Amino acid sequence: MTVVQERPARTVRRPPGPSRAETLSILRRMVRNRLEVMQDVATRYGDVTRLPLGPKTMYFFNHPESAKHILADNPANFHKGIGLVHARRALGDGLLTSEGDLWKKQRKTIQPVFQAKRINRQLGAVAEEADKLAARLREHAGGGVVDVRKTMTELTLGVLGRTLLDADLSAFKTIGEDFEAVQDQAMFEMMSLNSVPGWVPLPQQRRFRRAQANLDRIVDQLAADRIARPSIDGDDVVSQLIESTSKESDPAAARIRMRDELVTLLLAGHETTASTLSWAFLLVDQHPEVRRRLHEEAVEVLGTGQPLTLADMHRLTYTTQVLEEVMRLYPPVWLLPRLAVEDDEIAGYHVPAGADVLICPYTLHRHPDFWEDPERFDPERFAPGRSDRRSRYAYIPFGAGPRFCVGNSLGMMEATIVLATVMRDLRLTLVPGFPTVPEPQLTLRIREGLPMAVHSIA
Ligand code: HEM
Helix, strand or coil, rough: CEEECCCCCHHHHHHHCCCHHHHHHHHHHHHHHHHHHHHHHHHCCEEEEEEEEEEEEEEEECCHHHHHHCCCCCCCHHEEECCCCHHHHHHHCCCCCHHHHHHHHHHHHHHHHCCCHHHHCCHHHHHHHHHHHHHHCCCCCCCEEEHHHHHHHHHHHHHHHHHHHHCCHHHCCCHHHHHHHHHHHHHHHHHHHCCHHHHCHHHHHHHHHHHHHHHHHHHHHHHHHHHCCCCCCCCCCHHHHHHHHHCCCCHHHHHHHHHHHHHHHHHHHHHHHHHHHCCCCCCHHCHHHHHHHHHHHHHHHCCCCCCEEEEEEHHHHHHHHHHHHHHHHHCCCCCEECCCCCEEEEECEEEEEEEEECCCHHHHHHCCCCCCCCCCCHHHHHCCCCHHCCCCCCCCCCCCCHCCCCCCCHHHHHHHHHHHHHHEEEEEEECCCCCCEEEECCEEEEEECCCCEEECCC
C-alpha cells in the first residue's frame, strides 16, 4: 500500500534498533563480517530493525510477509537499492540493475531465451558439460586436489556460453579474470558508496578498466560471429540482442546496451550457480549420509549410460532437495537491497520515501519461527509435501515478484545435473583444516576457495 498523505500517529511508529552511537561499532563489525552482524541484529531486534548507518538509515525487514509486501505486492515502490545502484558503474544498465520502462523492455527481449521449452532443449548440452567436468575431475582421482570453487566458476561460465549464447567462451582466454575484475569493482563501489571517482588510479580500478575493454572486444566479437554465422533457431541471447539493439538510432548506445546486457546476464548467471554448487560439495562432504543417498540416486537415474532425458532429471528428487537446502543455508544472493520511492507502511511501521530497505535471504532462511533447528543441514525439509505448510516467502533464493530470477530453471537444471553426475562417479573431500568462511560479496562465496581431494567411487 502506498501512502502519500500524512498518516495517523498509529502508523508513524519507528522500528526498534541500535542508537546512532552503537552503530559505529556495528559499522566496524560490518567490514569484517556482514553476515554475523545481520544475524545478530535480527536476533536482537526481531522482524523489523531501523539501522542508522553513517549517512544512511536502513530498514531491515526479516519476515516473510514483509518480503512479500516489498518484492511482490508493492514492487513499483521499491527500486533496486544500496549496493546494486552503486554496482551500476561496473555492471551498466543491464536487466539486474535497470528500472521502469528500460527494465520492461529488457525483460521482454530476454524472457523468450528462458522459456521452459528452450531451456529443456539445453538439457543435452548441460549433461555433456557435466560429463566433461566429471572426466576432468577423474584425472585427479586418487587424492589429487582441485579448487572446486574455481572449477565451478569455469564450468558455469562455459555452460552459459553454450546454452544462452550458443558460443564457446573458452576461446576468450581472459574472460574468467575479466568477470572477477567486474565483480571486484562492483563490490568496491558498493562498499565505498561510489565515493571514489573511476579515474583514481587504484590497482583494482585499473584492472577493471582493462577488463571492461576486454569485455567490449569479446561482445563485439560475439556479435560479429553471430552475424556471420546466424544460429539455427535465432533464439539465443546474442541473436535477440542484435535484433533488439538494431532498432536503436545511436550505434554507440546500441553497443553499450549490448555490452551491459551480456555482461549482466553472464555475471548473474554463472556466479550464482557456481556458488550453489561449491557450497553443495562442501556440505555433502560434511554429511556422509546425504552423500550416500545422492550417490545411490545418481547411479539409479544416470547409471544407464543412456543420454539424459527430461524425465530422468525429474527423477533426481533427492538431488533437488539437497540443492534447495544448500540455497536455504547459503543463498547465493544473500541480500536484496531496495530503495523506497514513496512513503509506505510495512508491518505496521512507517517507511519514509528515500529509505534504504533490506531483505536478507540469509537471515530469513534461518528465521526460527519458520525453520526448526535452522542451522542444521537437513534436505528432508524439502521432501515432497513438507514445504506446503511453510509461507512461500520464507524461502526466496530466487527472489520474488516481477524481479524474480529470470534464469532460475536454467540454474536449477544445471546445478542438479552437475551435482548428480559428479556424485555418481566421485567423492570430493575438503583438504583437512582448510577454513571455509562465507564471504558475502555480490554472491555468497567461500572466501579462500575450496580445495578438495578427488576420489573415485569403485
Ligand atoms: C542458483 C542459481 C541462481 C540464483 C540463486 C539466482 C538468484 C537470483 C535472485 C535472488 C534474483 C533477484 C534479485 C533481486 O530481486 O534483486 C535474480 C535475478 C536475476 N537473475 Fe538469477 N539466480 C540464479 C541463476 C541465474 C541464471 C542461470 C541466470 C541466467 C543468466 C540468472 C540471471 C538473472 C537475471 C538477469 C536477474 C535479474 C532479473 C530482473 O531483474 O528482471 N540467474 N537471480
